[in-house]
Amino acid sequence: MEWLKDNTKKALNEFKDLVSFDKVTTEGHEIILVKNLESETTRVALANCLLAVASQVIQHDFELSVLLLNSKRDSVENLIREIDTLLASTHSNPWIAEAIFFILVVIAEDIHSPGKMLVHTLPHTSATRQGLDGTGIYFDNLLDCLGTAITEAKNYDDLNNGISNSINSFQKIEQDQLGAELRSVLYGLSPFLSTAHREKIIGEFWKQARTYIPVVFFVSDPSYRILIERKAFAQYAIPNTHKILVLNEFIDRENFYKSIKEEMRKQMKEWMQNV
Amino acid sequence: MFDSYLKNIIDKVPTINEYNSNDFRTILSEAYLELVNYRAHSNKTEYVQEVEVITSLRKLADTFEYIGLFNSNAELEIKTAACFLAAEALSLLTQLIKPNLQEDKELFINNYEITLFESGILYFIAGYDANSRTMIKTFKQSINERDLSDELKWAFSQITNICDGSKRLEDSEPEPPVMDYNLSYQNSVTILLRIGKIANHYHAWLGGDSKTPMDELINTLDDYIKLITKHFSPIYAVPLHICRLLREFIWSTSQRSIFHSIPRPTNNIGDYELFLKNIILGGKDSTGQLFLWPSAQNFVDKCLPGPIPHSIVCTPTGSGKSTIAKLAISHALNEGWVLYLAPTNALVH
Numbered sequence: 222m223e224w225l226k227d228n229t230k231k232a233l234n235e236f237k238d239l240v241s242f243d244k245v246t247t248e249g250h251e252i253i254l255v256k257n258l259e260s261e262t263t264r265v266a267l268a269n270c271l272l273a274v275a276s277q278v279i280q281h282d283f284e285l286s287v288l289l290l291n292s293k294r295d296s297v298e299n300l301i302r303e304i305d306t307l308l309a310s311t312h313s314n315p316w317i318a319e320a321i322f323f324i325l326v327v328i329a330e331d332i333h334s335p336g337k338m339l340v341h342t343l344p345h346t347s348a349t350r351q352g353l354d355g356t357g358i359y360f361d362n363l364l365d366c367l368g369t370a371i372t373e374a375k376n377y378d379d380l381n382n383g384i385s386n387s388i389n390s391f392q393k394i395e396q397d398q399l400g401a402e403l404r405s406v407l408y409g410l411s412p413f414l415s416t417a418h419r420e421k422i423i424g425e426f427w428k429q430a431r432t433y434i435p436v437v438f439f440v441s442d443p444s445y446r447i448l449i450e451r452k453a454f455a456q457y458a459i460p461n462t463h464k465i466l467v468l469n470e471f472i473d474r475e476n477f478y479k480s481i482k483e484e485m486r487k488q489m490k491e492w493m494q495n496v
Numbered sequence: 497m498f499d500s501y502l503k504n505i506i507d508k509v510p511t512i513n514e515y516n517s518n519d520f521r522t523i524l525s526e527a528y529l530e531l532v533n534y535r536a537h538s539n540k541t542e543y544v545q546e547v548e549v550i551t552s553l554r555k556l557a558d559t560f561e562y563i564g565l566f567n568s569n570a571e572l573e574i575k576t577a578a579c580f581l582a583a584e585a586l587s588l589l590t591q592l593i594k595p596n597l598q599e600d601k602e603l604f605i606n607n608y609e610i611t612l613f614e615s616g617i618l619y620f621i622a623g624y625d626a627n628s629r630t631m632i633k634t635f636k637q638s639i640n641e642r643d644l645s646d647e648l649k650w651a652f653s654q655i656t657n658i659c660d661g662s663k664r665l666e667d668s669e670p671e672p673p674v675m676d677y678n679l680s681y682q683n684s685v686t687i688l689l690r691i692g693k694i695a696n697h698y699h700a701w702l703g704g705d706s707k708t709p710m711d712e713l714i715n716t717l718d719d720y721i722k723l724i725t726k727h728f729s730p731i732y733a734v735p736l737h738i739c740r741l742l743r744e745f746i747w748s749t750s751q752r753s754i755f756h757s758i759p760r761p762t763n764n765i766g767d768y769e770l771f772l773k774n775i776i777l778g779g780k781d782s783t784g785q786l787f788l789w790p791s792a793q794n795f796v797d798k799c800l801p802g803p804i805p806h807s808i809v810c811t812p813t814g815s816g817k818s819t820i821a822k823l824a825i826s827h828a829l830n831e832g833w834v835l836y837l838a839p840t841n842a843l844v845h
C-alpha cells in the first residue's frame with residue numbers, strides 16, 4: 222500500500238502547515254493551545270492522517286493474526302471494514318482524540334518541550350482494555366536521561382471538569398495501579414530505541430523521569446479562564462515543566478467528530494477505487 | 497530483615513546510579529515496615545499510603561527485572577540475584593496496591609494479578625520455589641474468583657501447574673475466540689494460548705514424557721517475541737512480557753530439572769528413570785517435585801557420582817534433604833549397598 226504511505230506523508234505535511242500551537246507557561250505547568258483543528262480547511266488532511274494511523278494499527282493486527290492463526294484477513298476490504306467498525310463504535314471519539322495527539326507528537330517535536338520524543342505507542346483501536354492512552358520514551362533535556370511521557374486524552378464539555386479528571390487520572394500511575402502495564406509497554410518500546418539509548422535504559426528505569434500530559438478536547442465558553450493554575454497538578458512531584466496541559470478548544474465538538482468521520486469514510490471509498 | 501545467605505545474593509547485583517545493594521536492601525526493609533503500618537491502619541480511612549515507598553519498589557522491580565530478563569551479557573549469578581530482588585519488590589507491591597481497582601468486568605488479567613504472577617515466576621527463576629508457590633497460589637485464587645475467560649484461565653494454568661507441582665493437563669488447548677471480540681483481543685488471547693501450549697510441552701518435558709527438545713520450545717518463544725515486537729502495540733505489551741518471563745523461566749529452571757539433570761547410573765537406566773518419574777509425580781503422602789532446589793543441585797553437581805565422595809547436607813526442615821538422600825541412595829544401590837542411620841526411632845518410622 223505504498224500509495225497510502227505517499228498520501229499520508231503529503232497529508233502530514235499539509236496538516237503541519239494548517240495547525241498551530243500557542244505555548245504558555247504558568248507557575249505550575251505548561252499549556253499548549255492547539256489551534257485550527259476544527260477548521261474545514263484542516264479536515265481533509267486530518268482525516269487522511271487519522272486513516273493512516275488507523276490503517277497502521279489494524280494492519281499490524283492483521284499481520285499478527287495471519288501469522289498466529291494462518292487466517293487470511295489482510296485485504297483492503299477487511300481493513301476498511303475494521304476501520305468502519307471503529308468509526309461506528311462508542312470508542313470512536315476517544316480513539317480520534319488519542320490519535321490526534323499522536324499525530325501532533327509526530328509533526329511537532331516542540332509540542333513536548335522537556336525533550337525529543339524517541340518512540341511513542343500508536344493509539345490502539347481496541348475498546349476491550351482500559352489502560353494507558355499513550356506512552357512514549359523521550360530524551361529529557363533537563364534531567365539528561367531517558368524519560369517516559371504519559372498521555373491521558375479526555376473529551377469533556379466542561380473544561381474545568383475535563384482538566385481535573387484528566388490530571389487526577391495520573392494518580393493511577395503514582396499509586397502503581399497501572400505499573401505493570403506501563404513497565405510492559407516501556408519494555409516493548411525499548412527495542413525501537415537506538416543502540417546508544419537502549420544501552421542506557423537500565424539506569425533510566427531507576428531515575429523515573431516522566432512527563433504527565435493531560436490532553437483535553439472541550440467546548441468553548443468565554444467564561445473559561447484557561448491560563449489559571451491547576452491545584453490538581455501540585456500533587457505530582459515532577460518538575461512543573463513536565464506537567465503539560467494540551468488544550469483543544471471546539472465551538473461544536475460533536476460536529477467536529479461527526480464531520481471528521483464522514484471525511485474518513487469518504488476517503489475510504491476513494492481507496493477502494495485505487496485497489 | 498535479610499539473613500546472611502540472602503544478603504550475599506543481593507550483594508551480587510550491580511550498582512545503579514550510585515545506589516548499591518545496601519540501598520536496595522534498605523528500600524525493601526522500609527517497604528516491609530510500611531506494609532506493617534498499612535496493615536495496622538487498614539480499617540482507618542485517614543491512613544495515607546506512602547507513594548514514595550510504592551515508587552521505590554516499582555523502580556527496584558523494573559530495573560532489576562530488566563537486568564534479569566533482558567541483559568544477555570549479565571552473568572548467571574547476577575541475573576539470578578536481579579530476579580530475586582525484583583521478585584521481592586513485586587511481592588511487597590502486591591500487598592501495598594489495591595487488588596481490584598476497576599469495578600467493570602475486566603477481560604484481561606489486571607495489574608494486581610500480573611504483579612503476583614511475575615513475582616511468582618521471578619522467585620522461581622531465582623530458585624526460591626516456596627516463595628513462588630505463595631505468590632502463584634494467590635494469583636490462582638484471584639483469577640479463579642472472577643469472570644475471566646476459560647481460554648485465559650487455561651493458558652495461565654499451564655504455567656502455574658509447573659510452579660505449584662500440580663499435575664499436567666493432557667493436551668487440550670481451547671480454540672481462540674473467533675468473532676466475539678475484536679482482532680487485537682483475539683490476537684492477545686491467541687498469543688497466551690500459544691504460550692500455554694509451550695508451557696504444557698515444557699511440563700511434559702520435565703516429566704520425561706516429551707520428545708520435543710527444550711531448545712525447540714525456547715526457539716518457538718523467541719520467534720513469538722520477535723513477531724510480537726515487530727507488530728508491537730500497547731495491547732500486546734503484557735502478552736509479550738509473559739512470553740519473555742516464560743522464556744527465562746524455561747531456560748533457567750530446565751537446568752535443575754530432576755528428570756534431565758540427574759546423571760544416570762551405568763546399569764538399569766529404564767528402572768532408574770521410572771524411579772525419577774515417581775519422584776516427579778509424587779505419591780499418596782507426598783507432592784510431586786519437578787525441580788532440584790539449589791542446595792540439592794549443588795549436591796548433584798559435586799557428588800552424583802563424584803568427584804566429591806563424602807558430604808554433609810545441612811539445610812532447614814522441608815528444604816529437600818530427603819530428596820537428596822533418595823538420589824544418593826539410588827545411585828549407591830546400583831554399585832553396592834547402603835547403611836541408613838537415624839538418631840531416633842521416630843525418624844526411622
